[in-house]
Amino acid sequence: MLYPNTLHQFMLFNSIDFIIFYVVVTTLYFVVPHKMKWMILLAASCYFYMAFVPIYILILGFTIVIDYLAGIYIENEQSPRRRKMLLGISLAANIGILVVFKYFNFLNLNFDLLLHKFNYHNPIPYLRILLPIGLSFHTFQAMSYTIEVYRGNQKAERHFGIYSLYVMFYPQLVAGPIERPQNVLHQFREKHKFDFSLMQSGLKLMLWGFFKKLVVADRLSIFVGSVFSNPDIHNGSTIVIAAFFFAIQIYCDFSGYTDIAIGCARTMGFDLLTNFKRPYFATNIQDFWRRWHISLSTWFRDYLYVPLGGSKVGTGRRYLNLFIVFLVSGIWHGANYTYIIWGALHGLYCVGYVAIRPYLPSPQNKFAAKLVRLSGIALTILLVTFAWIFFRAASIHDAFTLVRNLRSFGAAPFIADGLNNFAQCILAIVLLFLLEYKMEYHPGKFNFFSSPNIIVRWGTLAFTILWIVAFGVFNGGQFIYFQF
Amino acid sequence: MKNKPVIRFFVRLAAFSIILIAADRLAGLALKKIYFSQKKGQYSQTTYALDSARQDILIFGSSRAARHYSPSIISKASGLSCYNSGRDGLMIPYAAAIQEVSLARHIPRLIILDISPRELGIDRTKYERLSILLPYASEHEQLMKYIKEVSPFEPDKLVSKTYPFNSAAFIMACNTLLAKSVTKDDNGYLPLESSLTKAETADYLKRMEKRAKKISQKTEVAEAKAVAYFKQFLDNAAKYNIKTLVVISPTVLNNSFELDNQMLERNLIEKMTGQYKNVTFLDYSKDPRFNGHSEKFADYFHLNIQGSTEFSQLIAQNVKANI
Numbered sequence: 001m002l003y004p005n006t007l008h009q010f011m012l013f014n015s016i017d018f019i020i021f022y023v024v025v026t027t028l029y030f031v032v033p034h035k036m037k038w039m040i041l042l043a044a045s046c047y048f049y050m051a052f053v054p055i056y057i058l059i060l061g062f063t064i065v066i067d068y069l070a071g072i073y074i075e076n077e078q079s080p081r082r083r084k085m086l087l088g089i090s091l092a093a094n095i096g097i098l099v100v101f102k103y104f105n106f107l108n109l110n111f112d113l114l115l116h117k118f119n120y121h122n123p124i125p126y127l128r129i130l131l132p133i134g135l136s137f138h139t140f141q142a143m144s145y146t147i148e149v150y151r152g153n154q155k156a157e158r159h160f161g162i163y164s165l166y167v168m169f170y171p172q173l174v175a176g177p178i179e180r181p182q183n184v185l186h187q188f189r190e191k192h193k194f195d196f197s198l199m200q201s202g203l204k205l206m207l208w209g210f211f212k213k214l215v216v217a218d219r220l221s222i223f224v225g226s227v228f229s230n231p232d233i234h235n236g237s238t239i240v241i242a243a244f245f246f247a248i249q250i251y252c253d254f255s256g257y258t259d260i261a262i263g264c265a266r267t268m269g270f271d272l273l274t275n276f277k278r279p280y281f282a283t284n285i286q287d288f289w290r291r292w293h294i295s296l297s298t299w300f301r302d303y304l305y306v307p308l309g310g311s312k313v314g315t316g317r318r319y320l321n322l323f324i325v326f327l328v329s330g331i332w333h334g335a336n337y338t339y340i341i342w343g344a345l346h347g348l349y350c351v352g353y354v355a356i357r358p359y360l361p362s363p364q365n366k367f368a369a370k371l372v373r374l375s376g377i378a379l380t381i382l383l384v385t386f387a388w389i390f391f392r393a394a395s396i397h398d399a400f401t402l403v404r405n406l407r408s409f410g411a412a413p414f415i416a417d418g419l420n421n422f423a424q425c426i427l428a429i430v431l432l433f434l435l436e437y438k439m440e441y442h443p444g445k446f447n448f449f450s451s452p453n454i455i456v457r458w459g460t461l462a463f464t465i466l467w468i469v470a471f472g473v474f475n476g477g478q479f480i481y482f483q484f
Numbered sequence: 485m486k487n488k489p490v491i492r493f494f495v496r497l498a499a500f501s502i503i504l505i506a507a508d509r510l511a512g513l514a515l516k517k518i519y520f521s522q523k524k525g526q527y528s529q530t531t532y533a534l535d536s537a538r539q540d541i542l543i544f545g546s547s548r549a550a551r552h553y554s555p556s557i558i559s560k561a562s563g564l565s566c567y568n569s570g571r572d573g574l575m576i577p578y579a580a581a582i583q584e585v586s587l588a589r590h591i592p593r594l595i596i597l598d599i600s601p602r603e604l605g606i607d608r609t610k611y612e613r614l615s616i617l618l619p620y621a622s623e624h625e626q627l628m629k630y631i632k633e634v635s636p637f638e639p640d641k642l643v644s645k646t647y648p649f650n651s652a653a654f655i656m657a658c659n660t661l662l663a664k665s666v667t668k669d670d671n672g673y674l675p676l677e678s679s680l681t682k683a684e685t686a687d688y689l690k691r692m693e694k695r696a697k698k699i700s701q702k703t704e705v706a707e708a709k710a711v712a713y714f715k716q717f718l719d720n721a722a723k724y725n726i727k728t729l730v731v732i733s734p735t736v737l738n739n740s741f742e743l744d745n746q747m748l749e750r751n752l753i754e755k756m757t758g759q760y761k762n763v764t765f766l767d768y769s770k771d772p773r774f775n776g777h778s779e780k781f782a783d784y785f786h787l788n789i790q791g792s793t794e795f796s797q798l799i800a801q802n803v804k805a806n807i
Contacts, residue, residue, distance in 0.1 A: 196489040232695035
C-alpha cells in the first residue's frame with residue numbers, strides 16, 4: 001500500500017510549510033534569468049506534488065509524456081482518421097488512469113455486489129492505493145490540451161519543460177482552476193518582471209483566500225463534521241443548520257483555495273481563470289452554474305455538452321444532454337453514489353428550470369422584480385443546499401438517514417462545541433455575506449483594501465490579518481477539493 | 485533604476501510589518517487584560533483552577549464534571565472545601581494538564597476525576613481543544629507539552645501576542661460586556677436547567693440503536709496517547725498519595741457504552757484504576773436511579789440541576805467513606 005510521505009503529509013496552502021515554500025520559490029523566480037524561470041517553477045511544482053506520495057510523480061509523468069507526444073503527432077498528422085485515433089489514445093490514457101486510481105474499486109465493488117446476488121465469488125482483488133491528489137483536475141487540464149490541439153485552436157507545445165509546467169504549475173495543480181492551453185501556455189514564455197501592483201493585488205487576493213478558508217470554512221467545518229459524522233443521532237433542525245453551514249463551508253473552502261492559487265500565480269505575473277463569482281447570489285440554478293466552479297462547468301460545456309449536440313438538437317435530446325453533463329460532473333467528483341445523486345439532482349434542477357423558464361412571468365415593476373430576484377436566490381440556495389447533503393454524506397446510507405431525519409424537527413438543535421463556536425460560525429457567515437454583497441451589488445464602493453489613503457489601506461489589511469489570527473481555525477484543515 | 489519596484493515593495497513590506505507587529509502587540513495586550521480580568525465564565529474558572537485553587541477536594545473532567553458535581557453539596561456533607569475544575573468540551577489531556585499545574589502548587593486531600601470512555605477513544609478534537617491553554621503558556625512552562633499536542637507549530641505561533649486568545653474573543657466579550665447575564669459558577673459547578681422529554685429520550689434510543697448496528701462491526705481501539713494521559717493522571721495522584729475517585733457519571737440510557745461501541749475503553753478504565761491502591765472506581769452509567777429518568781437530564785449527555793443535585797449527594801457519601 002502507498003502511504004503519504006510522513007515527513008510532509010501534504011503541503012497545504014494553509015500551512016507554515018507552504019508559506020516558506022512560496023516565499024522561497026517566488027524569490028527564486030524573480031532572481032533567476034528569464035530562460036531559467038520555467039525550470040524553477042517546474043522543480044518547485046515537482047517538489048510540491050511529491051510532498052504527498054513521491055512515487056505518484058510517475059503517474060503525472062506518464063500522462064505528460066503521452067499528451068505531449070499526442071499533441072505533436074496530432075498537429076503533424078494530416079489524415080483525419082489518424083488524428084482522431086491519436087486523440088483517442090491520449091484521452092484513453094488520461095481516462096484510463098482516472099478509472100484505475102479513482103473508479104476501479106467502486107466499479108469492482110458494484111461488480112462484487114452483482115455477482116453476490118447470483119451467489120458467485122468475485123475473483124478481482126481490490127486495489128490498496130491512495131488516490132493521487134488532484135488527479136481529476138490535472139487529468140482534465142491535460143485532456144483540454146490535446147482536444148484543443150486536435151480542434152486546431154492551439155499549436156502543439158514543442159518544449160517539453162513548458163508543456164510539463166502547463167500540467168503541473170503548482171498553484172493550480174491539485175484543485176484548479178482547470179486551465180485552458182490558450183490561456184496559460186503562452187504565459188510561461190512571457191517575461192515576467194517584478195510588478196509592484198501585481199504583487200500587491202496577488203497578496204491581497206491570497207489574504208482574502210486565507211480569510212475564507214480559516215475564518216469561515218474551517219470554523220463551519222467543526223459543526224458540520226460533528227453532525228455529518230453521526231447522521232443517526234441528529235434531528236431535523238440540526239441537519240438543516242449543518243447542511244446550510246456546509247453550503248457556505250464548501251464555497252469558502254474551494255473559492256478560498258482558488259483565491260490563494262490565483263493570487264499566488266498573480267504575484268509571479270500569471271493570470272489564471274476566474275473560478276467563482278459569488279454563486280449564492282445566483283437567481284436560478286443555471287445562473288448558479290455560471291458562478292460555481294466556472295472552469296469545470298465550461299470544461300463540460302465545451303468538451304461534453306457541445307459535442308453531444310448541445311442545445312442545437314430537439315428539446316428532449318437537449319434535456320438529456322444537460323442531464324448527462326451533470327451526471328458526469330457528479331461522477332467526476334468521486335467514486336461514490338452520493339456524488340452521482342448530487343450530480344443527478346443538479347441535472348434535474350437544470351432540466352426543470354430550462355423547461356419552465358419560458359413560462360416564467362416577467363415582473364411588471366421594480367418591487368416585483370426585486371421580489372422575484374430574492375425568491376430566486378432563496379430557492380436556488382434551498383435546492384443547492386439540499387443537494388449538498390448528498391455531496392457531504394460519507395455514504396448513501398448516511399445521506400438518506402439525514403434526509404429521513406429532516407422530518408424529526410421537534411427538539412432544539414444540537415450546538416456542537418458549545419455556543420462559542422456556533423456564534424463564531426454565525427459571525428463568520430454574516431461577515432462573508434456583507435463582503436460578498438458589497439462585491440456583488442456595490443463593487444465600486446468601500447474598497448478599503450485598495451483605498452488611496454494609506455492609513456485606511458494598511459489599517460484594513462492589518463485588521464484583516466489580526467482578525468484571521470483572532471478568529472481563524474488553525475488546525476491545518478484539508479481543502480475539500482484536494483480529494484478530487 | 486532597474487530594481488526600483490523591488491526596493492519599493494520591500495520598503496513597504498518592512499514598514500507594514502512593523503505596523504502589523506505593533507498592532508498585534510497592542511491587541512494582544514488588550515486581550516490579555518480583558519481575559520485575566522474576567523470574573524465569570526469558564527475562562528475565569530480555568531484561570532482559577534490553574535493559579536489559585538487550594539481546596540481540599542479538587543474535581544477534574546469534562547463538561548460532565550462541570551455540570552454534574554456540586555462542590556457546595558460535597559463540602560456540606562464532607563466538611564471539606566471543594567472546587568470543580570471541569571470544563572466543557574475538554575477531556576483527559578486537559579484534566580492531566582490542570583492536575584499537573586495544580587499539584588505543583590497544592591496537594592489536595594482528595595481528587596475526583598469524572599471520565600467518559602469516549603475520552604480514551606480515537607478523537608483528535610480532544611487535543612485540538614487544548615489550545616485553550618495558550619493564554620497560560622508564558623506563566624506555566626509545564627503546559628507547553630500539552631500545547632504541542634494541538635500542533636508541533638503551536639509554540640512558534642505564540643510569536644503573535646493575539647494568537648493565544650484565538651477563538652476566545654466572543655466569550656470574552658460576553659463575559660465582560662454582558663457580565664450580569666452570565667451565570668456565576670458555584671466553585672466551578674455550572675448546573676443545567678432544562679429537561680429532556682420522554683419522547684426525546686425514546687427518539688434518541690431509537691437512533692442510537694440504529695447507529696449501533698452500523699458501528700458494532702468496527703474494531704474498538706483505545707488511543708494510546710489518551711490512555712497514557714489517563715495513566716499520568718493516576719500516577720501523579722499516587723505519587724502524592726492522594727485519595728482519588730475515578731467516576732463515570734450517569735447516562736440517560738443504561739447501555740450507552742454498548743451502543744456507542746465503547747466497552748473496551750470502559751473496561752480499560754476499570755482495569756487501570758484497579759492497579760492503584762489510592763483509587764476507587766465508581767460507575768454510575770447503569771444506575772437505575774438515573775437511567776431512563778429523562779426529567780433528571782438536560783440533554784442526552786448531561787444531568788440537569790435535579791439530576792446533578794441527587795448525584796452530588798451520592799458522590800458526597802463516597803467522599804465521606806474515602807477520607
